[in-house]
Amino acid sequence: MKLIVEDLSFNYGPKLVLKGVTMDRAEPGMVTAAIGPNAAGKSTLLKCIAGLLRGRGRVLLDGRDAKTFGKDLIRYVTYLPQENPVNAVLTVFEAVLLARQHAGSWQVSDDDLNAVSEVLHDLEIDDLALRYLNELSGGQKQMVSIAQALVRNPRVLLMDEPTSSLDLQRQLEVLELMQRVTAERNMTTIIALHDLNLAARYADHFVVMREGAVYAAGAGHEVLTPEMLRDVYGVHGTVLLDQGGVPQVTALGSLKRGRLVPQETMI
Ligand SMILES: Nc1ncnc2c1ncn2[C@@H]1O[C@H](COP(=O)(O)OP(=O)(O)OP(=O)(O)O)[C@@H](O)[C@H]1O
Numbered sequence: 001m002k003l004i005v006e007d008l009s010f011n012y013g014p015k016l017v018l019k020g021v022t023m024d025r026a027e028p029g030m031v032t033a034a035i036g037p038n039a040a041g042k043s044t045l046l047k048c049i050a051g052l053l054r055g056r057g058r059v060l061l062d063g064r065d066a067k068t069f070g071k072d073l074i075r076y077v078t079y080l081p082q083e084n085p086v087n088a089v090l091t092v093f094e095a096v097l098l099a100r101q102h103a104g105s106w107q108v109s110d111d112d113l114n115a116v117s118e119v120l121h122d123l124e125i126d127d128l129a130l131r132y133l134n135e136l137s138g139g140q141k142q143m144v145s146i147a148q149a150l151v152r153n154p155r156v157l158l159m160d161e162p163t164s165s166l167d168l169q170r171q172l173e174v175l176e177l178m179q180r181v182t183a184e185r186n187m188t189t190i191i192a193l194h195d196l197n198l199a200a201r202y203a204d205h206f207v208v209m210r211e212g213a214v215y216a217a218g219a220g221h222e223v224l225t226p227e228m229l230r231d232v233y234g235v236h237g238t239v240l241l242d243q244g245g246v247p248q249v250t251a252l253g254s255l256k257r258g259r260l261v262p263q264e265t266m267i
C-alpha cells in the first residue's frame with residue numbers, strides 16, 4: 001500500500017510533539033528508515049500512522065484516509081512497539097499464532113499453523129517454539145515480537161527499533177530479512193533505527209526527524225551528511241562511501257555548547 005502522511009501534528013496534552021509531518025515517498029516494496037535523536041518524535045509518528053494515536057492532518061493508504069478504515073485498519077497496518085510487551089504465560093508458538101488471529105476468527109486453519117512455522121523458520125527461532133516467553137532473553141523476546149509482526153502479513157509494517165536488543169549477527173540477519181520480505185510481499189515498511197550505518201545498508205529511503213518535524217528525506221547518500229550529523233545529532237562526524245557506494249558514518253565527537261568533545265565513536 002502506498003503510504004502518504006500529510007501535515008500530521010500531534011500533542012501529548014499541551015506539548016506539541018509532531019509539527020506538520022509530511023511523508024510522500026513510502027512505497028510498496030521499499031524499506032524507509034526513520035532516524036533522528038531521542039525524543040525527535042519517531043515513535044509518535046509510527047503510532048499515529050498505525051491509528052494508535054489520533055493526530056491532526058491526514059494519513060492516506062492507497063489514497064484512502066486511514067480514519068475511514070475503522071477497526072479494519074489493523075488488518076493492513078501492523079505496529080511493532082519499541083518496548084517488548086511479550087510476557088504472558090504462553091509458548092513462543094502460541095504467542096505468534098495469537099498474533100495471527102486478528103481477522104476476528106477464533107478458528108485456527110492449516111494456513112495459520114504453516115504461517116507460524118514458516119516465520120519461526122525464517123527468523124531461525126524454530127528451536128524456541130515450545131519455550132515460554134517469560135523464560136527468554138531480551139533479544140529472544142525481540143525476535144518473537146518480530147515474528148508476531150511478520151506472521152500477520154501486513155501491507156504496511158511499522159517497526160520501532162526492532163534490533164535494539166539483538167547481537168551484531170542478528171541485527172544484520174533481521175534487517176536483511178526485512179529488506180527481502182518487504183520486496184517479496186510488496187510491503188511498505190518503515191523502521192525506526194538509531195544505527196545509521198545499519199540503516200544505510202538496508203533502507204531504500206530515509207526520513208530524518210528533528211524536534212517533531214522532518215529535517216530531510218531522501219536516499220542514504222542524500223541525507224547522511226556531516227551537516228545533518230551536526231544539525232540533527234549535534235555531533236561532528238564524517239561520512240564516507242564504502243566500495244558498494246553505501247555511506248559509512250563515523251561520529252568523532254559531541255558538539256555540545258559549540259565545543260568538540262574528542263571521541264572516536266562509531267554510531
Ligand atoms: N505518553 C506520553 N506522554 C507525554 N509525552 C510523551 C509520551 N510519549 C512520548 N512523549 C514525548 O514526546 C516526544 C517524542 O517522543 P517519541 O517517543 O516519539 O520520540 P522518539 O523519537 O521515538 O525517541 P526515542 O529515540 O528515544 O525512542 C518526547 O519529548 C517524549 O517525551
Ligand SMILES: [Mg+2]
Binds near residue numbers: 042043044082160192
Ligand atoms: Mg521511540
